[in-house]
């Protein structure tokens with residue numbers, strides 16, 4: 001069931017987003033970087049700041065107990081969202097980047113152990129492994145994608161060896177919107193006796209993910225790309241694996257006791273949540289998930305596809321426009337990433353911004369490695385979300401055509 005009994009109504013949805021009513025002429029197509037926030041999430045954060053502003057965990061008054069209750073409710077929402085077995089498997093972090101670094105720092109990889117990634121990883125899923133290569137001598141294997149930027153399963157099969165300890169791949173690419181076949185990757189990874197970490201920063205906001213069904217060992221994502229406040233992310237891990245990880249930050253609330261020469265760690269997940277937490281953010285995250293579920297992931301996927309179809313059909317045959325990724329919009333989720341021949345990506349995004357009030361991202365999108373390999377300076381990326389409209393998509397396409405006509 002969608003947000004409205006009569007079905008998904010984008011105009012009704014838009015009424016929930018103060019950004020949209022405060023910026024009536026703006027077209028916001030930078031959702032892969034940061035989503036807008038509905039008033040329900042903003043109100044939930046305000047609730048914390050106005051009704052029960054207190055520490056979680058430590059104190060024993062009613063305000064603190066309310067914080068604990070709300071934080072645990074949010075954890076339960078995350079657990080249900082990805083179908084984890086237990087709330088204990090949900091660690092709140094700052095963002096996807098911290099979640100991946102937590103695994104990299106804590107898994108205990110040793111010299112000669114192999115980690116497989118793809119050639120399209122965000123810096124957050126590349127640099128932690130490169131550092132382990134430098135510091136510990138682990139081997140980072142980078143799988144080359146197909147010509148059209150889709151996942152090459154044969155290359156993956158070849159990359160797996162008895163030394164592969166971890167496969168760490170993105171689910172949906174922030175570069176071009178391509179979704180990797182996680183189910184197949186998971187089967188092959190586990191058949192090889194390796195672990196699977198999924199960078200789901202771009203997929204959790206738009207599609208239903210079942211970590212049990214997909215047999216995912218670790219998954220990382222950020223709240224700010226899925227209607228939640230900035231500064232909150234999640235690391236999910238199978239309980240038996242999290243129990244073996246050694247936390248990489250220690251301090252307040254990570255231990256149940258300490259003396260001058262020893263300490264006793266708290267149970268999972270609390271041993272990983274060091275120091276005072278972003279309570280308002282976590283509580284807002286819980287509300288964002290409730291909101292997304294009311295919208296319905298089937299509606300989100302449908303709206304993203306409808307908008308991407310419009311933009312793609314209008315722009316794909318323009319000889320001045322070079323698309324990044326496969327031609328078929330169905331393979332590119334919510335992303336239309338492109339270059340106009342003869343123009344710098346930043347110039348294109350500046351013109352879109354100044355002439356038509358359209359916000360897109362330009363540059364390397366934190367995937368510098370891919371752009372360097374392809375000898376490109378970057379791209380212009382329009383990333384759509386369920387609250388965007390067909391009128392916006394058409395206006396964007398018209399404006400890009402007009403700019404392409406200038407060269």
Ligand SMILES: Cc1ncc(COP(=O)(O)O)c(C=O)c1O
Pocket residue numbers: 032033095096097098122124125170172173174199201202222
């Ligand atoms: C695929 C992917 N991975 C990781 C990240 C990093 O997310 P964060 O900056 O929230 O840590 C992003 C952010 O854009 C992303 O798109």
